[in-house]
Amino acid sequence: MPFTANRRFKASPRLFVGADGVRYSTADGRQVLDGISGMWCVLAGHGRKEISDAIAAQAAKMDYAASYQVAHPLAFELANRLTTIMPDGLDHVFFTNSGSEAVDTALKIALAYHHRRGEAQRRMFVGRARGFHGAGFGGTSVGGIANNRKAFGGNLLPAVDHLPDTHDPERNAFSRGQPQWGAERADALEEIVALHGAESIAAVIVEPMAGSTGVLVPPVGYLERLREICDRHGLLLIFDEVITAFGRIGAGSAAERFNVLPDMMTVAKGLTNGTVPMGGVLMSAEIHDTLMSAPGDGIELFHGYTYSGHPLACAAGLATLEVFEREGLFERAAELEPYWRDAVHSLDDSRHVIDVREVGIAAGIELEPREGRPGARAGEAFDHAYEAGAFIRVTGDVIALAPPLIIEKPDIDRLVGIVDDVLQAVD
Ligand SMILES: Cc1ncc(COP(=O)(O)O)c(C=O)c1O
Secondary structure (H helix, E strand, O other): OOOOOHHHHHHOOOOEEEEEEOEEEEOOOOEEEEOOHHHHOOOOOEOOHHHHHHHHHHHHHOOOOOOOOOOOHHHHHHHHHHHHHOOOOOOEEEEEOOHHHHHHHHHHHHHHHHHHOOOOOOOEEEEEOOOOOOOOHHHHHHOOOHHHHHOOHHHOOOOEEEEOOOOOHHHHOOOOOOOOOOHHHHHHHHHHHHHHOHHHEEEEEEOOOEOOOOOEOOOOOHHHHHHHHHHHHOOEEEEEOOOOOOOOOOOOOHHHHHOOOOOEEEEOHHHHOOOOOOEEEEEOHHHHHHHHOOOOOOOOOOOOOOOOOOHHHHHHHHHHHHHHHHOOHHHHHHHHHHHHHHHHHOOOOOOOEEEEEEEOOEEEEEEOOEOOEOOHHHHHHHHHHHHHOEEOEEEOOEEEEOOOOOOOHHHHHHHHHHHHHHHHHOO
């Protein structure tokens, strides 16, 4: 099982057997409130009939079509819908089957872009400490989570440097929305450029809001400053929006919410509401057109997957985007945000809590670690919450909450109430 204490799980398995709305049902017949949208992906809630019907209809009509040399219309329809939803300037898309593949694809496109422009020496990537970009070799290399790298570190991509993370609890603890302090941490990019030379750097990749390391919200002005520095030195800026895209932070994307346009954006998870694995890389016309300017009329990008633009994933994606639009889900998230903010900040004074941070419908609740046993307290909180009827996510000593965007206020109160009770119960 991925990123799981397999032996602990086997000793005491937790099995979900059904899901509807904002709740799972368990094998032992209980209802569990989904406090993390499955895994940040079930934005429109579970059991959406419109989506499962579209998948079933497509499976009956045409189960599979290759995307090498032939195609099928849904892939183009979905690409057009997706680029309409996302900010102007990200007008082309390449489909993958996961966030990890989307990240590796974006990194390879960055290399291919510079190569095509006669700057093949731009081969270095800049990631960020505490960044998570999936489990592929590229994503692991630019990622900044020590445990994810250590066992493989001897043989990851060699030409990678990392920015410092943006977490600054001394100045920013208990921020409401974007923290005020920390834009200057983007200046570390200037130092990296000075160290390696701009001419050797292909791209910078960051999660606009780091999700997997505990909801680190970008400080005011930080993303803008990264964009400026990238522009100054000809570096491509990639936003990994696998978690933030599709309404999570009260807008279609973090790029839209924070008004900073990257050159590429990776998406996955919410694109199909978690129903069928799918990811994608959105890119600027400049990148697309450069790739398309290959001499002759042969293959422009030697990259892709058997299941790129899979018909079932495309059917799921189209039905999902339709649900988002029909229900105004991004706007709903924005309207719900003040209620969510007040609710999660009601935990500010709860036992063990040393920080609460939030944006959109996401929150990180950081606990004081136990002496010599980092992560143990939050791990225990996870166990207690599950027993008390809430599925949450923990990373280190941070509890991450990000329920489906259809959640109603009483269930927000219930979720936060369970977390509060659990914090009272754990030592
Ligand atoms: C920001 C980010 N990028 C990439 C990934 C990897 O996505 P996947 O698990 O679909 O490969 C994740 C997964 O959580 C993520 O949060």
